[in-house]
Amino acid sequence: MRDGRELATVLATATTQSQAAKQSQNELQVKRSGSSSILRSGSFSTILRRGSSTMLREMESFTWTDAAVEHAGSYSYTVTACHLPAAGKLREAVLKERQARVAPEEHDFLLDVQEGLNAGEASSAVEASAVDELEIGRCQEQLRKMLKSGGITVFYKTSWARAYAHCCASEELGWSTLPGLSLEPSPCHAFPASEGWLVLCLPYAKSLDLVMNDGPGNQWDKAPGGRNYTVAVPGVMVLSGGQLERVVPPPQEPRALQAEALDGSRIRLTWQPPAVAADEAPVSCYKVFRNGRLVGQTELTSCVYQDVNLFAFTDYEYSVAAVNRQQVAGPLSEPITAKTELPGPPSEPRNLRAGCRKEASQGGELAVRLEWEPPADCGGAPVAAYEILRNGTVVWSYQVPAARLRSEAQAAQPMDPEAAAERRWVRSSCSYSQLSWFKDVLEWTDTDIRMGESYSYQVRAVQLGPERADELRSSAGGLVQRCGSRFLDNVLSDVVGPVCEAAEVRAVAFLDAPKLGERKCMIMFQAFDWDSCKASCWYDVLLGLLPELRTAGVNLMWLPPPSDSVDHHGYLPRKWYVLDNHYGSAEQLQNLVTAMHEQEIIPMLDVVVNHRCASLQDSAGRWLKFEEPDWEGWAVCRDSTAVPGGTGAGVTGEPAQYAPSTSSASRCCRQVEAACEVVACLRQLDAWQEVA
Structure with missing residues (x-):
């Protein structure tokens, strides 16, 4: 019976007698048979031979498929056991078949069954919908509308190129075929695809077990303890950092x-x-x-x-x-x-660095190379030059190439013709910080130096002036100005920003680091042991030993890990960019390395990259927030035993038992990049150039 109306009859032709006429059909199970039909299965009670309690057949199963359904339609089913079908051709066919099988000397008892005793009671109703619970639906843009809809939606963020959900909506249906259901970029404003959010929308699912993977199955995201993520009831969920939680309504607008x-x-x-x-x-x-x-x-x-x-x-x-x-x-x-109003002066240039080295372009002569980055605030107008000061006196004016100034105008074109006509002054979201050259490093080399002398360098930014503006306006092809602003017509003269913090350097001829394949004898000395960190300043201890080590023939010295560390020995690094630890300060390290070069002893760097300790706890109380450089849970292996909750790749070797294992596949081998960043940080020490 479907929705109270008789729909079909299932024949049990193998029975000879049934005492289940008034017993209800056992509990039905709903199984998937495509998205437009429903498969039903059930079982009779024990069947007995007449006049005997001998068991003939137990728990015989029956199945029947209802194909006359509409997609997403809801239906209610019941089953009734009976001796004979209702009157009609089917009833006549059943009696004819039985007469052919019943011996003449035996009377067919079914002929004596009264109509009122023919059918038993109907089973309990089973509600079913003609849907595939793993059918993928369309995610809505508004989160509040999604929270009111049915089914299960999971938002997910990962560093993988693609993500798949290997999932199971019920035990009867089983698990999806690997790799599972593909997640798509999220169109929801609350979880935008521009920030890396993906989404899986299952509008008909009522419960779900799932694990995420990258497709080939090289990387898996499982719940802590290697378990499946479980969604017990319909709703909108967010899966991030190893935590699956229900999404609450978003805030209202400010x-x-x-x-x-x-x-x-x-x-x-x-x-x-x-x-x-x-x-x-x-x-x-x-x-x-x-x-x-x-x-x-x-x-x-x-x-x-x-x-x-x-x-x-x-x-x-x-x-x-x-x-x-x-x-x-x-x-x-x-x-x-x-x-915005009239331009103002630019701020000071950022991250000035100075290092002394032998320049091949200068015939191998000693030179000081300066590197810096543009100001954090250009003042509203292009920075066209930089004045370089040595010991407080301007020694050079570095001119920014015209190609960089052209990019400022090209990046500030109107969003589209209609927007330009309607809102003439409104541009794209561009600012100087988003121009292609803003993060580029600027360089200048000072060759007018003397061996052994110390120098102090500063840099300040100079905005575009009238003369340079005329040059750009009249250069080949001309320079297209911003619509409306005409910035070349509004430049001011002699707008100079403040000087940056000074970079100190000493003109010392540093040694060339050894290279593989060189036929050169190197004697390396390990310059620390497990108790060296207990000294008041181990760097100063080594500084006093340098003459004796050089006399002994040592020309390569292995220094302890230089970064801030949780442990005293330096092998549980925390803030890679902070060079103060239990061996001494960054200044004392710089003095040591400078003296080593003077003694012709090459320093060797020890950087720990396979594990790293966090500085702060995240919102869930896990130690997954790192500083200098700033990392989060994506940098920690998902199966790291020391600190659970990471979302990076799996551990490829033996996991560290005392610190989070860093993921080699996260963010394009981020720990290798970070090692280079640490070296770059150390290069800011005057005496560490050639070693890096």
Whole structure:
């Protein structure tokens, strides 16, 4: 019976007698038979021979398929056991068959069954829907609408190129075929694909077991302890950092957004926090969008944000979204536009570094090479030159190539013709910080130095002036100016920013590091043991031993790990960029390495990259937040035994039992890149150039 109407009759032609006429059919099981039909199965009670209690057949199973259903339709089924079908051709066919099988001397007892005793009671109803519970549906853009819909949706973030969910919606249906269901980029505003979010939407699933994998099966993301992730009831879930939790409603939009231009390169935003409903999680921070693109995030719940390094004479459009503890962003606030004013002076250049080396381009002569990066705030106008000061006096003016200045104009074209006509001053989300050259390192070499002398270098930025502007305007092909702003017509003369922090260097001829394949005798001395960290300053101890070591013929010295570490020995590194540890300070290390080169002893660096300790706990209380460089759970192997919760690749060797194992496959071999970054950090020491 389907929905109270007789739909079909299943014949049990093998029986001779049934005392189950008034017994209900056993519990039915619903099995998948495609998305447009339903397979039913059940079983009779024990069947007995007449006049005897001898068991003939036990738990005989019956199946029947209902193909006359509509996709996603809901149906209710019952089954009734009977001796004979209802009156009609089927009943006549059953009696004819039985007469052919029953011996003449035996009377067919079915002929004597009264109609009122023919059929038993109906079984309990089974509700079923004509759907495939692992059918993938379409994810909606609005999270609040998704929270009101049925099924199961899982948002997932990973560093893999592709992600698949190997899943099971019920024991009867079993697990999906490997690698599983493919996750797609998320169209949901709260979990945007631009931030790496993927989504699996199963609109008909009622429960789910799943594990994530990368497709080939080289990497798996399982729940802590190697278990499956489990979704017990329908809902929207987020899976990140080894934790699967139900998504709470997103915050509401911030209120009363205001924008004020402070000068030619800075705009200050303020707003009021959103109202918080009873079912919403508190706001943890805010995301700031410039012309629809994410440009920053506030610290905690601060309702103030300052956008810097903008173009002068330009309008920018801003919106703000509140974010809860699950990193779920609510809707954007109403946009507001602000226009930057006249350009101001640039800030100081960043990360000035100075190193002394033999330059092949100078015939092997000793030279000082300077490296620096553009200012954090260009003041609203292009930086066209840098003045280089040595010991407080300007010794050179470095001219920025015209190609870099051209990129500033090309990057600031209108978003599209219609937008340019409607909002003339509004550009793309571009600022000086997003230009291709902004992160490029600038270089200059000083060859006018003397051996053994110490030098102090500083750099300051100079904005584009009228003469250079005329040169750019009249150069081959000309320079297309920004629509509306015409920045070449508004340049000022002699706009110079402050000098950066000085970089000190001593003109010392450093040694060439040994290379594989060289036929050169090297005697290496391990310059520390397990108790060396107990000295007040081990670097100073080594400094006093250098003459004796050189006399003994040592020309290569293995130094202890230089970075900040949880343990005293340096083999549980924490902040790679901090060079103060239990062996001494960064300054004492620099003095030691400089003296080693003077003694013609090459320093050898010891960097630990296979494991690293976090500085802070994440929101779940796990030690998965790293500083200098900043990492999160993606950098830790998912099966790291020391600290669970990582989402990186699996451990390829023996896992460390005392510190998180770093993932070699996460973020393009990030630990190798970080090792290079540590070396780059050490290169800022005057005496570490050739070793790096």
